[in-house]
Amino acid sequence: MSQPKIAVDLILQKLAESTEKAKSRAQKASEVLLSPLETDMATTPYEIVYEEDRVKLKYYKPAEVKQKYPLLVVYALINRETMLDLQPGRSVVQTFLDNGIEVYMVDWGYPTRKDQYVTIDDHVNGYMDSIVDLIRNRHDLPKINLMGICMGGAFCVMYSALHSEKIKNLVTTVTPTNFDTDKGLLHIWMKQTDAYLMGKSYGNMPGDMMNLGFLLLNPARLILDKYVGFFENMDNKAFVENFIRMEKWIFDSPDVPAATFRQFITDCYKKNLLIQSKMELDGKRVDLKNITMPLLNFYGLYDHLVPPEACELLTREVGSTDTEDICMKTGHIGIYVSSKCQKEFAPKIVQWLKEREGDGESAAAEKPASPESASKSREAGKPASDENKKDAKESKPASSGKQDAKESKPASVGKKDVKESKPASSK
C-alpha cells in the first residue's frame, strides 16, 4: 500500500503566513477597537406624543408632508423597534420620511413584573386603540394607515379585524398568522414544549431566555461562526461598527408580559386560532373577513423564524379584494436592514400607499408638517409632557459600512401575487 504524500513544507509555510497575518490583524484590530466607534442606532429625530404605562408613541415628522394619511408602525414585543431606523442609509423610517409620510411608531418599552397580567387584548384593544384614536384626532381623519412587524403584525391583523372602520390600508411584514406548519424550528418547539410556563415562573418571559432560544436555532452559526467572522474582520472599522450595532440590537430584548406570551403560544402556536378566525380577545371574535381594507403582505423566503408558510395564507382568508403578497429573497431581519431591501421594501410600501391615497394629495399639500390640531387625543392617552418629549440626537453621517447584517441576504422581489393568483409556494 503506497503512502500518500503530504506537502508538509507547504502546510508549514501557510501556517507561518497565517500567523503573520493574524498578528498584523490583531495590531490593527486593537487600533480599531480602541478608537471611537460609530455604533449609535435610531438617530432619526422624533417626538414622543403619547405615553401610557410603559408604552410610548414616537412621531417622526417629514420635511414635507406628501401623503395625507399618516402611517402607524407597530413593532413586535420581542426586540425593539429601533431595527426600522438602524442607521442613516439603512433606515426604513428615513425612507418613509423622504417620501413625505408622517410616521408614528409604537415603542412598547420594557415590561416589568407589574406588566405580567397584560394580555393581547390589552395591547390591541387597549394601547393600540388609544394610539389609533390619538392619531386620528391629531390629523382629523377617520382612518389611518397601519403597518405591523412580526408579532406586531399579528396584533395589527387582530386590530384591523376588530376596528376595520379606523384603518385605511394595512401592511403586514414577516407576520405569522398561520401557525399550522412545521417549517421552522420555532413552530415545532412552541407547539411541542411548554415554554410558556417560563413566563409565569419568571414573572414575564425573559428577553435573555428568548434570545438564548433564538441562538439555539442555529448554534453553529450564531454562537460560533458569527464570532469567528468578527475576529477575522475586526481590523475593518466599518465591519466592526455594523457588527456592534447589530449586536446591540439583537441583545436589546425586553421581556414579554407573561399573560401575553402565554396567550400567543396557546392560542396561536398551539391552537392556530388566528387564521381560522376563531381567536377571541376579551370575548370578541377576531374575524379575518372583517379585514376589508387593502392589504399588502411581505415575507422572507429564507425566514427561519416566520417561514413563508406562516405568512402567505393571510391574503386568502381576509375579506378584502385588494391584497398583494410579496415574498422577498431574504431572512427575517434582512428585509429591513439589507442594502438591497432598502431599495425595494420601503419604496414599495410608499408607492403602494400612494396608489391608495384617494383624494389625499391635494389635502396633504395644504396640511402643515406638524399636526397642531388640538385634540381629544390628549384625553385618549396621556399627553407628552415637555420633559418627556425627546428630541433625538442630530442625525449622524452614515458610516461607510459595506457589510450587511449577518442574517440578511440579497433581497429581491421574488414573488408578487394579487389575491386571485396563488403564491408559487402555496400548498
Added chain:
Amino acid sequence: MASLFSAWTKSSMDFWGNIAKMQPDTSGTSEKARKNPAYKAQKTWESGNKILMSLLSTLSEPKNMNTVLKGMDSLPEFMMQMAQQSWDGYLEMQKRWADQATKMGRHTEAYNFEGIDQNVFKTWNEIYEKEFQKFLNVPQLGLNRFHQERITQFTDKFNLFQAALSEFLYMFYIPVEKSSAVMQEKVEELIEKGDIHDNFKDYYNMWIKILEGHYMTLLKSPEYTQVMNKTVEALVQYRKAKDEVMYDVLEKLPIPTNKDMDELYKDFYLLKKKVRELSKKLEERI
C-alpha cells in the same frame, strides 16, 4: 446491657438519696421560717427528688427495664436501616453508572440522533427516584413541618433540574463529537487522495458546515424536543420550589416579597382595566 442499666439506676438512686439526706430537717420549722424563699426552694427540690427516685425505682424493675432497652435498641436499628438503604442506593448507582459509561456513545452514528444512548441519565433518574428521593419525601413533623417540607422540596427539585440540565447539555454536545469524527474521516479521505488543502480556513469551513448539519438534524429530532421540554419543566419546578423557600425567609423580614407584590400588581391591573373601560363608556356618552 441490662446489668449496666441496672447499676446505673441504682447508683443514681443512691447519689440523689444521699444528697437528700444532707439537706437540713424542715419538719419542725416555725411558721415564719416556712415563708422564707429558701424553705420553699428546698421543698420544691425534695418533691422533685421524690419523683426522680420513684421513676428510677420503677425503671429498675426487670420487666420495665427490658421494655426500655428494647426501645433504645430500635433507634440504632432504624438508623442502621436508613444508612444501609442509602449505601445500597449509592453502590447500585455506581455499578449502573459504570456499566452505562462504557456504553456511552458506542452506538451513535453520524447525522443520526435516534440511537443516542441516554440510558446513563435514565439510570440516574431511576436511582434517584427509587433510592434518594424517598428520603426527601419523609413526612415532616411539628411546628416547622411546612418550612422543612419546602426546603426538602427545593432540594429535590434542584436535583431533578440538575439531572435534566446535564442530559440537555450532553445532548447539545453530541454534534460536536460527531462532527469531529466525520471531520477526521474526511481528512483521512483527502489524505488518501493526496488532496491536501494548505489553507486552514478551508478545514474550518468544512468543519462548521458538518457541525451545522449535525445540529440541524439534532434540533429537528423529537428526542431533542423531548429533552428540551423536560429541562424547561424541571427549571420551572425548581424555580417554584426556590421561590417558596425565599418567601419563607423573606416573610420574616420587613420587606415585600414577589408574592406580595404580584397580588398587589394584579389588583392594580384589574383596577386600571376597569377605569379604562369606564372612561371609554363615559367618553362615548359625552
